[in-house]
Amino acid sequence: MALRTKLTELFGIAHPVVLAPMGAATGGKLAAAVARAGGLGLIGAGYGDADWLAREFDLAGDARVGVGFITWSLAGKPRLLDLALARSPVAVMLSFGDPTPFAAAIKGAGAKLICQVQSVAQAREAAQAGADLIVAQGSEAGGHGASRGTLALVPAVVDAVAPIPVAAAGGIADGRGLAAALMLGAAGALMGTLFYATEECLASPAAKRRLVHAGGDDTLRTTVFDIARGYDWPAPYTGRAIGNDFTRRWHGREGELARVASAERERYAKAAAAGDVETAVVFAGEGIDLIHEIVPAEQVVTRLVAEAEACLAGVAAVRAP
Amino acid sequence: MALRTKLTELFGIAHPVVLAPMGAATGGKLAAAVARAGGLGLIGAGYGDADWLAREFDLAGDARVGVGFITWSLAGKPRLLDLALARSPVAVMLSFGDPTPFAAAIKGAGAKLICQVQSVAQAREAAQAGADLIVAQGSEAGGHGASRGTLALVPAVVDAVAPIPVAAAGGIADGRGLAAALMLGAAGALMGTLFYATEECLASPAAKRRLVHAGGDDTLRTTVFDIARGYDWPAPYTGRAIGNDFTRRWHGREGELARVASAERERYAKAAAAGDVETAVVFAGEGIDLIHEIVPAEQVVTRLVAEAEACLAGVAAVRAP
Numbered sequence: 001m002a003l004r005t006k007l008t009e010l011f012g013i014a015h016p017v018v019l020a021p022m023g024a025a026t027g028g029k030l031a032a033a034v035a036r037a038g039g040l041g042l043i044g045a046g047y048g049d050a051d052w053l054a055r056e057f058d059l060a061g062d063a064r065v066g067v068g069f070i071t072w073s074l075a076g077k078p079r080l081l082d083l084a085l086a087r088s089p090v091a092v093m094l095s096f097g098d099p100t101p102f103a104a105a106i107k108g109a110g111a112k113l114i115c116q117v118q119s120v121a122q123a124r125e126a127a128q129a130g131a132d133l134i135v136a137q138g139s140e141a142g143g144h145g146a147s148r149g150t151l152a153l154v155p156a157v158v159d160a161v162a163p164i165p166v167a168a169a170g171g172i173a174d175g176r177g178l179a180a181a182l183m184l185g186a187a188g189a190l191m192g193t194l195f196y197a198t199e200e201c202l203a204s205p206a207a208k209r210r211l212v213h214a215g216g217d218d219t220l221r222t223t224v225f226d227i228a229r230g231y232d233w234p235a236p237y238t239g240r241a242i243g244n245d246f247t248r249r250w251h252g253r254e255g256e257l258a259r260v261a262s263a264e265r266e267r268y269a270k271a272a273a274a275g276d277v278e279t280a281v282v283f284a285g286e287g288i289d290l291i292h293e294i295v296p297a298e299q300v301v302t303r304l305v306a307e308a309e310a311c312l313a314g315v316a317a318v319r320a321p
Numbered sequence: 322m323a324l325r326t327k328l329t330e331l332f333g334i335a336h337p338v339v340l341a342p343m344g345a346a347t348g349g350k351l352a353a354a355v356a357r358a359g360g361l362g363l364i365g366a367g368y369g370d371a372d373w374l375a376r377e378f379d380l381a382g383d384a385r386v387g388v389g390f391i392t393w394s395l396a397g398k399p400r401l402l403d404l405a406l407a408r409s410p411v412a413v414m415l416s417f418g419d420p421t422p423f424a425a426a427i428k429g430a431g432a433k434l435i436c437q438v439q440s441v442a443q444a445r446e447a448a449q450a451g452a453d454l455i456v457a458q459g460s461e462a463g464g465h466g467a468s469r470g471t472l473a474l475v476p477a478v479v480d481a482v483a484p485i486p487v488a489a490a491g492g493i494a495d496g497r498g499l500a501a502a503l504m505l506g507a508a509g510a511l512m513g514t515l516f517y518a519t520e521e522c523l524a525s526p527a528a529k530r531r532l533v534h535a536g537g538d539d540t541l542r543t544t545v546f547d548i549a550r551g552y553d554w555p556a557p558y559t560g561r562a563i564g565n566d567f568t569r570r571w572h573g574r575e576g577e578l579a580r581v582a583s584a585e586r587e588r589y590a591k592a593a594a595a596g597d598v599e600t601a602v603v604f605a606g607e608g609i610d611l612i613h614e615i616v617p618a619e620q621v622v623t624r625l626v627a628e629a630e631a632c633l634a635g636v637a638a639v640r641a642p
Contacts (some may be wrong), residue, residue, distance in 0.1 A: 002640075002641050003639055003640060003641070004639060004640075004641040005639060036331055043617070051498075058638050067341065099446065111419035119538045120536055120538050120610060121538055138471045139470055139473065140469075140472055140520070142471035147538060147541075148538070148607055149459055149460055149461035149462075149470040149471060149472070149491065149607055150470060150471075150473075151459065151461055151470070151471040151472045151474040151491065151492040151493065151498060151501065152461045152471075152493075152494065152606065152608045152611075153498045153537065153612065154539055155495065155610075155611060156536070156537055156607075156610030156611060157524065158610070159610070162608075170470065170472065170473075171470050171472040171473030172472065174474065174476065175503055176476045176505050176506055177472060177473070177476065179504035180502075180504040180505050181501075181502035182504075182636075183497055183500035183501040183503075183504050183633075184497050184498070184501050184620065184638055185497055198436075207381075215441055215477070216441065216469060216474065216477055217440045217441050217442055219467070220468075233437070237369050254580065269553055285473065286469055286470055286473035287473045288361045288479075289441060289473070289476075289477035290473075290476060290477060290480070290521065309640065311504050312504075312569030312636045312639065312640055313640070315503075315636050318324055318325060318326060318503055318633065319323075319324060319325075319630065319633055319634070320323050320324070320325040
């Protein structure tokens with residue numbers, strides 16, 4: 001059995017599963033592993049380090065992978081897009097900003113344009129910009145995002161942009177979530193946190209362990225890590241992370257943190273380098289209740305699809321004559 | 322066809338559909354209409370007016386209905402529970418507080434105990450308290466709730482409290498959402514906002530019109546209406562409502578609003594009485610993108626179930642050999 005959707009058709013892949021391009025975490029090996037397992041793997045260009053990006057494309061080898069950018073950050077370093085397009089990515093995903101200035105170059109290079117949105121209004125803009133796939137990302141997602149919840153956002157975006165295919169993102173971490181996404185009218189799901197807990201993910205072992213042992217109740221949306229790291233994220237974006245000593249100290253006191261940011265930034269950078277997850281951020285979505293171990297990415301894809309298949313096959317038991 | 326789940330078995334009803342007990346909005350006629358359509362209808366006792374509650378039970382007539390309380394409010398007026406139990410409700414739902422002090426009386430009276438929770442930790446407490454059904458309510462929900470999103474919360478609660486059945490709530494406003502809830506492992510769904518847009522709902526025509534014309538992007542979680550109305554909601558609860566002049570003026574300036582609350586309270590009460598929805602609250606969930614008209618409640622239930630059936634029947638097209 002397999003799950004066939006507009007997403008699998010669009011990319012010529014086996015499973016409606018997309019790996020989120022997590023900055024500094026989704027490298028070439030992880031993207032390639034997901035691609036080889038039958039999903040769509042996207043390298044996470046993050047805030048844009050050209051050397052890092054070139055190396056990760058090299059590490060992906062001959063796997064058919066794509067790449068994802070933080071749109072507002074890319075706007076300040078537009079040459080990174082040329083670097084990426086020179087690698088013939090299967091797709092380029094743009095999140096958090098206006099995709100319009102980059103759409104023509106991406107599509108002209110033969111890559112599919114994926115736009116991630118956090119509201120119905122943004123979804124309409126992405127459709128206007130020519131998106132081939134729109135990712136409707138709910139607030140449950142780990143890392144950066146906004147306030148709308150996945151379950152209501154996805155069908156509203158599906159209705160707003162039809163017939164453009166939509167992938168659901170945010171809070172999906174097992175086959176139940178993937179099956180639910182399909183019921184909502186999505187053509188598949190994009191997942192980050194679930195792939196953070198893989199052997200190939202570039203995050204530190206300490207961060208992966210923290211993620212596996214924490215629960216969704218322990219996460220929160222916050223800007224304190226962006227302030228500490230000196231990233232100037234525009235509203236309305238916040239990052240979902242696992243609460244730690246740093247959030248307990250600063251969340252809700254963002255103005256005060258900004259005033260002492262230079263000193264805190266130094267302390268933060270040292271802690272991050274030392275793998276101190278009580279100070280450094282561990283971005284994670286609310287789906288971490290469903291993640292119990294660190295495994296190879298291929299195993300994640302295989303299990304996810306098998307679970308979704310089982311949920312869908314179980315429909316017969318629910319539907320009674 | 323019908324959808325058979327642990328929820329339909331528990332209550333001996335035709336459809337896995339529960340009407341949320343919205344304070345001041347879910348009266349006896351609405352609860353009875355949902356019950357007659359094959360769902361579970363719960364009268365919303367809200368902040369607890371004994372005369373109102375007695376009248377609404379009368380209006381439900383001989384329909385098998387239940388009732389829902391705001392737990393922290395009920396704790397201050399415990400006799401309301403006796404009044405409700407004297408009407409032999411099929412179920413009593415408790416939300417927003419510790420259900421333990423009331424559980425024995427409810428179950429002793431032969432009613433099923435439904436506990437609505439907003440986190441995995443609360444779900445474990447509800448299971449300990451003896452809940453017959455646990456409603457996992459996500460942040461997308463209209464009215465009061467907390468921060469976790471429905472899509473990730475539901476499977477986590479299902480895992481935490483098995484084999485107690487779980488209903489999903491928050492952001493479900495059509496058959497796609499109901500089908501998705503079943504994929505997540507829920508035994509059904511509880512919906513409020515969808516039933517707000519019914520002829521039987523006690524909300525004002527102006528409020529219903531506002532709800533039908535607004536979108537999910539227009540809603541926000543806020544405490545400003547509670548401050549204006551003088552309700553002392555405990556943390557972490559906020560209310561999701563449609564943004565209006567009042568939220569644009571006060572959201573984010575809650576401390577200041579609290580200082581002028583007595584004057585604002587008077588102005589607010591006058592506006593509410595006049596049906597001025599730019600000042601008075603219209604509680605609504607993010608699912609309002611999917612709600613386009615005000616119809617009889619029976620039609621809502623029938624359409625909801627037919628849509629969910631169609632989604633589940635469509636699984637065959639997704640699953641390819």
